Amino acid sequence: MGEGRTKFFEDFDLWNFVFEQKKLGKIKHVGFSFHSTPEELDEILTKHPEAEFVQLQINYADWENPAIQSRGVYEMARKHGKPVIIMEPVKGGLLANPPEQVAEVFKKANPDASLASWAIRFSASLDGVITVLSGMSNVEQMENNTSYMENFQKLNDAEKATVEEARRVMASIPLIPCTTCNYCAKVCPQNIGISGSFTAMNIYTLYKNLETAKHQEQWLVGMHGKKPAGDCIKCGACEKVCPQHIQIRKELVTVHKTLG
Template structure:
């Protein structure tokens, strides 16, 4: 092993075992529960998972190729995983049995759009998705994947694209993305200097790509630049939810309205903002329950994005059957939000904005960390402590409430994050920061969290 500033650097193969842990920190407790009632612990509404319809899914026909697409799309970035021992150590692999149960249930309940990417689950997602969909007629589903920004040359980009069709076991890809555009320099290099945009446009002409578009995580200047290219874009995927509508890096309201002007169908990612909108504060929950007493916060978030007429599909990475069932029920059929309800959600976003939350969506683009830190797990734990009022105020009085919150924070931190994966193992190498689509200053936040932990231990 290499040594660096006193920290042991593990191999990339060994680091892969840390993938998948962060997702378990928050979402499972959010969704699990009974039928349309308040949780005794949190006062949150839990979903009614009875009578999930098989024939009432909402569909859109905005696609320029005339596709009839389920409003709810299945994102494969968060397949359930299982640990297995390998010659290189313990690794997380997709749990194919559970993934197959989810895919089969989705298909049986009207979902026909499946989204994957080269980098999801270290390249395993495309393989498993292709395998699980192979048993269905090719015209019964639509599949999307993406050109990764990590390609090293024109030849590498072309080989990657060709390999994707092989992994997916398809002759054509229904929806192909220029993935996660966030850097003008990278966009210019890959798609202009290397000619990959022209190559993909020719693939579309030849029928191996049916629809070509892009997913976005950059600034407004880059958004406008790509949108105004002399290309007949078939779709654009943006991060949109009722919080990012006004408060996103580029407000979703701006991007959505620009796409409406261009008559370009809109795909939605992060409708729950990485689960941040699935569990809300008491103030926000009370506002929601006054309007619709039986709707969960997640249902409010999905109804908001699905109510916009230019939205073609809303993607959700559904790890658990309960996630899938709730989302299917929300869109079977959708009950659009009213204008007064939209105003209420704008007020809710303003309240949420006051919370000290790290904008991590658990996408895992930042891992594996070469030093073993479970980056999303640590960041999501901090957010959970904030939601649960277990974040001690070091500037306030050292009273009984401070002691309670301090103990709860440390006990749950030690229980949730394994010792070798905690924030104190970050050496500020910076490898994670450029990959974060939310532009989080990850090393800074990890340092702040570790400083908090160390101060609480010293109290």
């Protein structure tokens, strides 16, 4: 649920449908996965307090990321007393290979712990978490995951400080400072997916993973009905309203060259 998807659950009476199936014993627990803002989650849970859990994208890299708002949606779910299932704890595998400076922080703290284990343990240590879903591509990854999840230990204070330091180092890497406020979207005559393009570009800058960055660009721009960076006509209307004073036209040229 979230964004344009939410209305279909009302339009097709899906809330009543799933709870009827629960009464029939065909469903044990009803909840939903969610990608949007804390405000929208608040609206949905206020309207549907019968939801039993929420599934959220949570990881240490997206904790304060304005495009994902992991912390905001997690705190909103907990404010409504909902248990949380976590998806993307390793951010689609990206946090198994974080930026070098970030990896150094973790390796210095514990040379034996895998980088993915820090990411998963961060999520699994949060209060109110039912389970953490981590995609695994091979037996080695599964063995690594089960090694520390079998007798799970929450992050201790020193480890929490290490994750905090990793996050601080990550935040110091220069990125396009877009907050996804989308003021620019309201004035762009070309309907360019500006904030989505910048989010994808920032992923490339951080993780140097072109395939993932292109996939993000396709999802956030094309699949959200927006036009790609290359279609910008350089009118400059967006730059007049951007509170971050981003040189949007220049950055879009870079996005087009890199991800286009």
